[in-house]
Amino acid sequence: MIGISHYLLVATALFAIGAFGVVAKRNAIAILMSIELMLNAVNINFVAIDRYLAPGGALGQLFAVFVIAVAAAEVSVGLALVISIYRQRRSVNLDDFNLLKW
Amino acid sequence: MEELILDIGRWLVSGLQGLGLSAAWADLVLLLVQWGCIVGIVTANVIVLIWLERKVSGFIQQRLGPNRLGPYGVFQTVADAMKLMTKEDIIPSGADRTLFVLAPMLFIIVAVMLYVVLPMGRDMAIVDLNVGLFYFISVGSLSTICLLMAGWGSHNKWSLLGAMRSVAQMVSYEIPLAFSLLGVVMIVGSLNLGDIVAAQQRVWFVLLQPVAFVVFFVAATAELNRGPFDMPEAEQELTAGAFTEYTGMRWALFFLAEYTNLVAVSALASTLFLGGWQGPLLPSWLWIIVKTYLVMLVFMWLRWTFPRIRMDHLMSLSWKVLIPVSLANIVVTGAGLELFRAMGW
């Protein structure tokens, strides 16, 4: 019987995959994608806990809606940043963004 | 007559249970049969629709249209379909094969998924979803991704440009489309399409929400990539947009999906604004078909009457006209509802 812990385990695995992507990838857009994976993992947690531990309300779902809204804002600004830095450096590789290093 | 189709379903379920299947499995089989019926009817219907479209365009342009095969050329599309099936299947050598092959399949799957919630008669929605309208909008928005897959996978600049145009257009027009439906949802107080039809017992919503209906119609035309908003496949400049590199059945799948979407959106329009399956004398499932066909004829009429508009005009129409108008409509509807409630309706 599938219970809350199965959902939380899936969310954990998804979160870890996202974390790996953030650390190991060098393409700025790929890192944004990995962050989205982690946010999705968090959303699964919210909804699973809402469903199994507090079925009387919809607070967990409400929180997930807010997370989705914030993620949408984050992606749009993040991609705009990537596009504007691409104009300067002709690259989306984070290793090339070393303007402040010397 | 009224219960004809429902009776067939019940007969099927009881027959299956008589064979020793449990109720749950019988329902599952019924669901699959319904699914198959949708796919079959949609495919057969497209053959009629394409013939109709060509006849309508011929009528509007004062020519005959297809007239060789069968009476009034009705078998022309059948011949076309056979030709497409026997054509060589070409995958360009530079193409991203996976995306190229998957795109048309996913496009048609998304189009068929729309039919699940549409009530095609009294109690005749396949799934009576309590957020049916929202389902329609959100699943419909997935088709943009399939177009992007096709555009990118073809490895062709016309394909990519066409895909980007159509996606920009569809994303922009999704907003007025959804907003225009909100007025209806506010009046009914439910996202269930069955409830929305039931609420139109006395008066159709096209009379209560005329502005929303017009906005919906314009936005839906753009969403369907039909003329005068057919920028994505503007033949004269982009050859065929995202579909440029497709041949044979793969191309036919896109065409099929476009007409499938047309039927779905027309059925949605008649469900939301024209009273759905309600009507006198005829059985309910016939009424929705009649209304859907009437709406589709208007779509065809529009397509062959207006010239294509420019890309930037297209965008500013959505962002500067339709969205403000639909927002104002929501405000007026809300105020009106409160007013009527205060007057004790």
Next chain:
Amino acid sequence: MTLTLHDATFALLALLTLGAALGVVLARNIVHSAFLLVLTFLGVAGLFLTLDAGFLGLVQVLVYGGAISVLVVFAVMLLMSEQAGQTNPPGASRFTRWAGGVGAVALALALGAAVCTTAWEPGSGPRPEAVAELARLMLGDYVVPFEAAAVLLLLAVVGAIILAKGEDGR
């Protein structure tokens, strides 16, 4: 222990979601990553459906599947400069890759152990109709965060336009 329909659906969706997510981080071609990301989002939406959160699942499909992923794919296509096959390389140094892998596995194990050892106490109570309940919460107790999210989205739209348009308004 019998396999119910719900269990089977869950297993399929979990496999789909995690497989697609792995594809996102492992694919060499960033376009493939982007499309696999869409698949991941749809898998998560499916998981929401199995959790009786149909409305939220549809929000996920609409916002993530229909909007955010389109944005990502668009950006990817605008910024393609090299051969498609090498657009999404793993980190340059072997060290970051291994550190990332080991760290992620350690994180998963630690969190997984925490999930498995916690004694969850299932709550009970009648489940309210989700859409109505969400509307009540959003426009009632949580109206301030709701409005704040609206302002945030507006700011993000304006900011994104200014950033992407460039300094001299090209």
